[in-house]
Amino acid sequence: MIILYFLLIVFCLIHCGHSQKDEVICGLASSWLESVVLSVNIEKKGFHRELLYEVKHDPTPHVIKTLLIQRLPSGVYMDQYQLASLKEDTGLEVLLDSSVNLEDPAYVSPGFSALVYLRPAERVLQAAVPIHGRYHRPSNSGGWEKVTIEGPKLLLRPEKYETKTLPADLPHRVVKAPCTVRNQSLCSWLEIQTSLVSDSVSLKLPVGNLSLAGPVCAGTVLATLLCCALLFRSVWKHGIF
Amino acid sequence: MALTAERFIFRLLNFWVLHSLALVIRLFLVGYGIYQDKTMVVKYTDIDYHVFTDAARFVTQGESPYNRSTYRYTPLLAWILVPNIYVTPHFGKLLFVTCDVLSGVLLYRILSLQGLSSNAAGCFSAVWLLNPLPIGVSTRGSAEAVLSLLVLSTLLCLELKRRFMAAFFYALSVHMKIYPVTYALPIALYISSRGSLEGKGRSLFRILRGLFNKNVVMFAAVAGVVFLALTIAFYYMYGWDFLHETYLYHLTRRDIRHNFSPYFYMMYLSVESEWSLVLGLVSFLPQLLLLLLTSVAFYADLPFCCFLNTAIFVSFNKVCTSQYFLWYLCLLPLVLPRLRLSIKQGAGLLLLWFIGQGLWLMPAYYLEFEGHNTFVYIWLAGLLFLFINSFVMVQIISHYTPRTFHQTKKTE
Numbered sequence: 182m183i184i185l186y187f188l189l190i191v192f193c194l195i196h197c198g199h200s201q202k203d204e205v206i207c208g209l210a211s212s213w214l215e216s217v218v219l220s221v222n223i224e225k226k227g228f229h230r231e232l233l234y235e236v237k238h239d240p241t242p243h244v245i246k247t248l249l250i251q252r253l254p255s256g257v258y259m260d261q262y263q264l265a266s267l268k269e270d271t272g273l274e275v276l277l278d279s280s281v282n283l284e285d286p287a288y289v290s291p292g293f294s295a296l297v298y299l300r301p302a303e304r305v306l307q308a309a310v311p312i313h314g315r316y317h318r319p320s321n322s323g324g325w326e327k328v329t330i331e332g333p334k335l336l337l338r339p340e341k342y343e344t345k346t347l348p349a350d351l352p353h354r355v356v357k358a359p360c361t362v363r364n365q366s367l368c369s370w371l372e373i374q375t376s377l378v379s380d381s382v383s384l385k386l387p388v389g390n391l392s393l394a395g396p397v398c399a400g401t402v403l404a405t406l407l408c409c410a411l412l413f414r415s416v417w418k419h420g421i422f
Numbered sequence: 423m424a425l426t427a428e429r430f431i432f433r434l435l436n437f438w439v440l441h442s443l444a445l446v447i448r449l450f451l452v453g454y455g456i457y458q459d460k461t462m463v464v465k466y467t468d469i470d471y472h473v474f475t476d477a478a479r480f481v482t483q484g485e486s487p488y489n490r491s492t493y494r495y496t497p498l499l500a501w502i503l504v505p506n507i508y509v510t511p512h513f514g515k516l517l518f519v520t521c522d523v524l525s526g527v528l529l530y531r532i533l534s535l536q537g538l539s540s541n542a543a544g545c546f547s548a549v550w551l552l553n554p555l556p557i558g559v560s561t562r563g564s565a566e567a568v569l570s571l572l573v574l575s576t577l578l579c580l581e582l583k584r585r586f587m588a589a590f591f592y593a594l595s596v597h598m599k600i601y602p603v604t605y606a607l608p609i610a611l612y613i614s615s616r617g618s619l620e621g622k623g624r625s626l627f628r629i630l631r632g633l634f635n636k637n638v639v640m641f642a643a644v645a646g647v648v649f650l651a652l653t654i655a656f657y658y659m660y661g662w663d664f665l666h667e668t669y670l671y672h673l674t675r676r677d678i679r680h681n682f683s684p685y686f687y688m689m690y691l692s693v694e695s696e697w698s699l700v701l702g703l704v705s706f707l708p709q710l711l712l713l714l715l716t717s718v719a720f721y722a723d724l725p726f727c728c729f730l731n732t733a734i735f736v737s738f739n740k741v742c743t744s745q746y747f748l749w750y751l752c753l754l755p756l757v758l759p760r761l762r763l764s765i766k767q768g769a770g771l772l773l774l775w776f777i778g779q780g781l782w783l784m785p786a787y788y789l790e791f792e793g794h795n796t797f798v799y800i801w802l803a804g805l806l807f808l809f810i811n812s813f814v815m816v817q818i819i820s821h822y823t824p825r826t827f828h829q830t831k832k833t834e
Contacts, residue, residue: 227793262472283492286678316679319691323795387795394691397801401688402704404805405738408812409708412734413715415816420719421826 213239214353217373219249219335223382228314230257230384236299236306236335244340247299247306248358248370249333255290256328256386257312258283267311274298274362275310287315287326297333298362314386323390329383336370437530440544444526444551448519451561452512467515471563474514478503488663496598496668497656499565515563522560522567526551528574529755532725535581536825538759546755559748566745569599570752576602576609577725577756585613585637589644596645597652600672601749604713604731611721614638629718680786680800682742682779684808687801689740702740709738723824725756730815737811744779762821771814778803778810 216239224231236247253259258281267273276296299306317326336356353371360368455466477487477500487493487500505513526547533543550556560567572595579588592609595602614632632638656664678690685705692698712734720727732750736742763771782803785796 225791227789227791229791262469262476266472280491284677284679316690318694323797325793325795385793387789387793387797389687389690389797391691393798394695397691398688398697398701400805401684401801402701404808405684405705405708408808409712409738411812411816412712412819415819416712416715416719416730419819419822419824420715421722421824422719 213241214337214373217335217337219333221330221332221382223330223384224309228386230312230314232310232312232330232382234297234299234306234308234310234333237304240304244301246301246338246340246361248336248338249297249299249308250336250358251295251297251310251333252292252331253295253312254292254328254330255315256287256317256326257314257330257384258290258293259295259310259312263311268362272300273308273310274300276359276362276365283313285315287317287328290315296359314384317386317388319389319391319394321391323388323393325385326388327383327385329381331381335373337373338368338370437540437544440548440551441523441526441530444557445519445523447552448522448557448561449516451557452515452519455515455561455563456512466562468559468562468564470565471514474499474503474563474565475506475511478506478514482507486660486663488660488667494667494671495565496652497660497664498597498652499568514565515561518560518563518565518567521571522556523551525556525567525570525574525752528571528578529752532574532578532581532756533759535578536756536759542759546758549755549758550752553751555751556748559745564745566748569595569602570748572598573602573605573728574752576605577728580609580612580724583616585641586644589641590648592641593645593648593652597649597668599749600669601732601735604717604735605728607714607717608721608724608727608731610638610642611717612724612727613641615722677741680789680797682744682746682782682804682807683740684738684804685740686804687797690797705738705740709735712738720824722826723760725753726760726822726824729753729757730819733811733815737808737815757818757822760823760825761818762823763817767817767821771817774810775814778807782807 216237218237220235220237222233222235224233232251234249236249238245259275259277260283261277261281264273264275264277268275274297276298278294278296279291281293282290295310297308297310299308312330314328320326334356336358353374356370356372357367358370359365458464458466473490473493474495476490477493477495480487480489481497481500482504487497493500502517503514529547529550530543533546534540538546556567556570572591575591576588576595579585579591588609592602592605610633611629614635614637616637653665656668678686678693680686683689688701688705689698692701713731716727716730716734720730729750732753736746736749739746761768782800785794785799785803788794789796789800
């Protein structure tokens with residue numbers, strides 16, 4: 182798979198509603214926008230999880246494209262190859278803003294952003310995106326490390342041109358982001374800030390217990406030396422010298 | 423009734439029947455894999471197979487196979503799998519399955535050369551050909567069978583005294599995976615003592631002098647040239663990436679994620695400490711010491727020596743995954759005929775080995791899929807697994823009658 186590099190999202194803080202030329206994204210009524218609700222949940226346990234996104238909205242005559250921009254911290258990663266195979270199998274559309282190392286521990290990994298394109302649907306749009314936990318630095322008492330994933334940004338884009346304008350007081354802004362997974366030229370999207378985005382989700386990953394370092398090292402070295410001695414004795418006894 | 427069963431088994435062990443059956447089972451599973459991949463969430467095909475295919479695609483586009491992250495093999499493999507892109511995506515699996523069955527053919531040949539009847543040779547090679555582990559691994563698209571084929575080719579050529587070919591296959595196998603490098607000393611000692619055998623005492627001095635024997639130097643030169651030629655050619659084509667991913671990564675690998683190695687938790691807890699280097703060195707010593715000793719002790723029975731060296735290398739390695747077990751499993755059929763263990767004892771050892779794996783897999787599952795903090799249990803299970811492996815090896819060593827040079831000469 183070609184590594185997907187694409188331009189960083191350009192924020193262009195343009196207010197709609199005045200003599201705005203970019204009318205593409207100004208075709209949504211504010212009352213409808215208020216009906217849009219986004220929820221994020223985390224499913225499964227352990228190191229292999231799933232982020233479940235759900236966007237609900239009132240019925241609309243327009244075809245609305247929906248994009249979630251998810252910032253991910255260094256403690257977790259998405260596997261671009263797994264995403265590619267899911268795209269084939271289930272049609273899940275996710276772009277990553279950089280190539281992601283699949284093996285590094287959390288403390289040497291940078292975070293990254295994922296762009297999750299939700300397929301247009303009548304009322305409820307859903308996507309389940311697999312994420313994986315990275316190994317973390319062992320802590321002094323072991324236990325678990327909490328990784329917090331901030332809620333995503335929700336971007337919308339009506340399929341067709343609409344000339345209606347939005348009330349100027351609605352807080353929203355126009356953002357540039359890749360149009361679709363296939364066509365990565367930049368389109369204008371409307372970032373929705375009124376939606377009820379859940380704050381954040383979190384997961385806990387087991388970490389090693391540093392206070393056991395002494396006994397673990399001593400135990401390991403002793404056990405391996407003992408096994409080595411057992412084998413040595415046996416080879417010495419039965420070997421042909 | 424008993425007679426018909428016996429006749430049935432007798433027929434089964436016939437060379438052609440056995441190998442055709444082995445091939446048919448594998449082809450059926452390749453077909454089943456296609457079906458499962460298409461219809462089920464849990465895929466049959468190994469993730470590595472997709473890595474190979476992606477790397478082959480890069481090669482067809484004139485790019486480096488190392489553009490595919492986690493591709494840590496020779497570019498040769500990506501090249502061989504180019505038909506995956508142009509012909510059928512299942513080409514690689516068919517190739518691995520063929521190598522797998524050909525390994526069985528070589529086992530049969532080596533066993534026959536060692537003087538076994540065709541029935542007995544069939545019986546022991548069936549341990550590989552009808553074994554669910556290699557069948558599963560090759561039909562899921564893992565490339566281990568290519569390596570077992572190369573290693574067995576090396577051993578067969580040495581048995582046939584075709585040192586030139588042996589050196590070529592040996593260089594190829596080290597190029598593909600580094601672990602056969604542990605066979606270098608026993609092979610050298612084997613060739614040297616076969617060339618000029620007076621059959622007298624084998625002092626250390628004599629052994630060392632033997633290493634400069636004409637045949638050994640020839641073998642080393644051919645193997646060295648082939649290995650270096652491959653290395654230089656691929657370095658020229660793919661640069662540092664090739665050296666790093668194919669060789670250095672495996673040499674310096676410090677995987678802190680849980681694996682079968684007894685050293686895993688120690689490595690994880692000490693990876694950032696100043697002791698890391700010392701501990702890395704300490705953990706290298708038992709491996710080195712045992713490899714040297716078994717090489718000198720058993721080189722006359724080369725297959726047995728390679729089997730032990732691989733088992734020691736895998737058991738005492740800093741990283742160990744279940745694929746590694748296949749490295750010595752392909753040599754097991756060559757060891758079994760001279761193993762004086764009753765069926766009961768053998769089954770007991772096998773059961774013990776499986777229990778060791780099971781006891782490791784349980785806490786590993788709870789860590790990975792349930793999020794329980796089971797690091798300590800995984801560590802203890804890793805140590806227990808090392809004990810079990812060592813115990814099994816000790817049992818094998820003490821119940822094995824190694825071939826000596828007298829016997830080797832007689833069978834020639």
